[in-house]
Amino acid sequence: MKKITTLQFGDIEIEDEHIIHFPEGILGFEDLKNYVLISEEETVPFKWLLSLESPDIGFPLLSPWLLELDYNPGNDFDYNIQALFVIITLEDELGRMTANLKAPVVVDVNQKTGEQIILTTDKYSTNHLISNHTKATGATE
Numbered sequence: 001m002k003k004i005t006t007l008q009f010g011d012i013e014i015e016d017e018h019i020i021h022f023p024e025g026i027l028g029f030e031d032l033k034n035y036v037l038i039s040e041e042e043t044v045p046f047k048w049l050l051s052l053e054s055p056d057i058g059f060p061l062l063s064p065w066l067l068e069l070d071y072n073p074g075n076d077f078d079y080n081i082q083a084l085f086v087i088i089t090l091e092d093e094l095g096r097m098t099a100n101l102k103a104p105v106v107v108d109v110n111q112k113t114g115e116q117i118i119l120t121t122d123k124y125s126t127n128h129l130i131s132n133h134t135k136a137t138g139a140t141e
Helices: none
Strands: 002-006 010-014 019-021 034-038 047-051 058-062 082-089 098-108 113-116
Touching (some): 010 034, 047 082, 058 098
Antiparallel strands (some): 002 010, 034 047, 058 082, 082 098
């Protein structure tokens, strides 16, 4: 068991079987390899991917299928053993919430490994506006 102190959630105890290893890290954070996925009732439907090496580093995540769009992670994605998330920017310079649909995070739930992949299609962007997608945010716009 590992204990970390985070800005978002305070002290957290993590069972070893909940640690997700990212051999290549996350883009921009390649030196951070071990993470835990946190789901708190107050932040549903968002989850947080927190670094164990640097607990102040965390990425808000959301299932892309909550965004009410036809999202396709490609033929290599295995719906039976992998979970898929997109990294969220909670507020950009204009006060909007955006999702990085171009580079989703894939977690193998059996192997407890993860990777951030870059989709080759031009269909998705790194800053897809989601603030007015009611299913994801609960907004009434």
